[in-house]
Amino acid sequence: MTQLLMLRERGIRFIKEYETWFTIGGKFVGMMFVFTCINNNIGYFPALCSMPVTLLLAMVCSIIPSGFIVFITGAVTAAQMMKLSMPIGIVTVMVMLIIYLLFLKFSSRFTLVLLAVPVLMQWHLQFMVPVIAGIIFTPYAFIPAVAGMFIVKFLGCCTAAASLTGTSGSINYEGIITALNTIFSQSLADKDVWMFAVAAAVAIAVGYFVSRISFDYSWYIGLAAAAAAEIVTAFLAAQYLGVSSVYAVPGAVLGLIVGAVIQFFRCVVDYSRKEYLQFEDEDYYYYVKAIPKYLTLSTLPDPEPSDGKKHSVIQEAGKAAGSARDNMKKIVNNRKDSE
């Protein structure tokens, strides 16, 4: 365990030392995943799908604040949809604006959740996100998680119905109305989104509240409870709605593992040394439970020194003790003189 903790501490120190570069690199890799996902699924704009443009966009996103990343991603998505069909592109922009104004405005900090769901949906691992988000974020993370899933399904319906709107040369008005009716009726009635919404809401709430109860290993138990709650809720919702919940199990289990690793790097405490304190001031009486964090590198004992090193340490300690003794003698003599 000590070896593992030292490894963790070294890892954290290394990351902190090059924090700026790690942040930029992480954002760059993440945005490459996002833009590749967009290009693979709705890549109708050849110029935006080319590798240099994707690299450039990912580089720009890696150095700008998270809030702007959502706007760039939205703009790229809208451009792709406009290339497919102008009316559908305009409706896509309107829908994204509605989602932002009504829901995402309250949870603009959770850009990561919003973008992670569509990327993970490629491998059917979207159920990972609520399990992790319940521990790391607040229950508001439910909104961007469901919004991300809804946008993917909505874009899927748009792509399927685009042929009804006519070619770019001739616009078919009746076709556009039929396409819009099809898109909204299909995307609002998509049972996968409803199942995910219910499972995500329960998982995030359970994870958040269990991890904040005061008992040992509450973070890890919170993760396990969130994963279990998500699987059970997804199963029940799938039974009720008549859809498949088979992807909930691998997603929740993987979310549990990844969440445990993230939590290990966020904070590790030593439950064997927990203390209960009671004290009071003018206004309150306090019952405090204090759990020390695990020893860090600076306080952990050094590895066994070699014989040469031991010898030099002993010599230095001897010198220090000698000089301390001399100083004490001087102080005592000075006192005697002054008396």
Added chain:
Amino acid sequence: MLNANKIRWMTRASIYEKEEGTTDLSRNSYYASDYVRYCLLKNFISVTVAAFLILAIYCLCRVEYVMTLAAEMNLGPFFRQIAFIYAIAIIIYTAAGIVLYTWQYHSSRKRLKTYYRMLKMIERYGQEDGQ
């Protein structure tokens, strides 16, 4: 000589300033009621814009139905229904906004109190260094 405790407090203070400090300090420039009202106004504008967009999409999807109502000069009940739904949305968002923005303001005040305590500690260590 470097004062390790002072550096520790300064680091904490600068981390806070970098992460949440800017938002908290800007919130602190308002009274609680003014901050909540200002956010509710923004909330109202957002909901209104979103409502117009939803109405536009609805009219596009149901253009035949809307045109029939217009031809029959019977748009009154339709608009009354829309106004009712809009009013309910505004009430829900305002109620949620009051709770959320009040909580946000008081959380910011709590964090700022801790931040001012940090600044006091830094000042105290600075005075000790001066002596």
